[in-house]
Amino acid sequence: MDLKSLFFGLQNQMTTQLNNNRDFILHPGSKGEALENAWIEWLQKYLPNRYSVDKAIVIDSDGYISHQMDIVIYDNWYTPFIFSQNGFHYIPAEGVYAVFEVKPDIQGNVGEKTYIEYAAEKIESVRKLKRTSTNMINSGRRYAPRPLTKIVGGILTSTNTFTHSNNTTIKSHLKKHTGLKGIDLGCIADYGSFVIDYEPNKEIKELGNDKFIEYYENRSVKEIRFSKSENSLITFFLQLTRYLQQAIGTVPAIDLKVYLNKIGEKLDEEI
DSSP states (O other), X not given: OOHHHHHHHHHHHHHHHHHHHHHHOOSHHHHHHXXXXXXXXXXXXXXOTTEEEEEEEEEOTTSOEEEEEEEEEEESSSOOOOEEETTEEEEEGGGEEEEEEEEEESSOEETTEEHHHHHHHHHHHHHTSOOOOBOEEETTEEEOOOOOOOOEEEEEEEEOOOOOSTTHHHHHHHHTOOGGGOOOEEEXXXXXXXXXXXXXXXXXXXXXXXXXXXXXXXXXEEEEEEOOGGGXXXXXXXXXXXXXXXXXXXXXXXXXXXXXXXXXXXXOSOO
């Protein structure tokens, strides 16, 4: 099996689909929805079954919500309730692995905000939500609450119409957004994928939302790397999978007591 040819064939299929959606669907709302669905279906097809992928709004135990997210990659093993209404999902913040904004082009604006800035603000709206953590049992062994895990954030587009060479313009836009707005990676299907290397780049060691926020506020951009255009989808996919499996693993177990307390009820503590 020639893996390079296999990956190249898969990339051509996806790029053709995205380009057709971008070029031949004229209504802006329909075009956007078609592009989002193409990315969702692709991720659903190739990510392991432990990860669910949908459009969603993320909620927390205090009732705060994120912006509407084009793509949320979330856990459906340890996150026991996901609200669905008319085909749309409301996902507890504890279950979120990654979020992505989908646009037809890396260059563009929503009002006065660039697409990259718009994506960064939507990522921030998820990361700033409150998350709980409690102990869990796996394979008969009880584990203590784990610190909050990173939430990967990115942007996915079909093409790039910035005219400057050497990716300088894209890099300058990406570097502007730090803290909870920091973008981790992205894919421009017919141009190349990119990953942003931050420092310090370590795990969050202590419990609590304040430690999660502190981690993001203290990191800075070290390097931004782009792939070759012919490898955009596979490099993006492998980098995303590496984040999910090696940098996050399993999301913290949700503390259901906190949610039930909000309606004035209590769980049985003797379990």
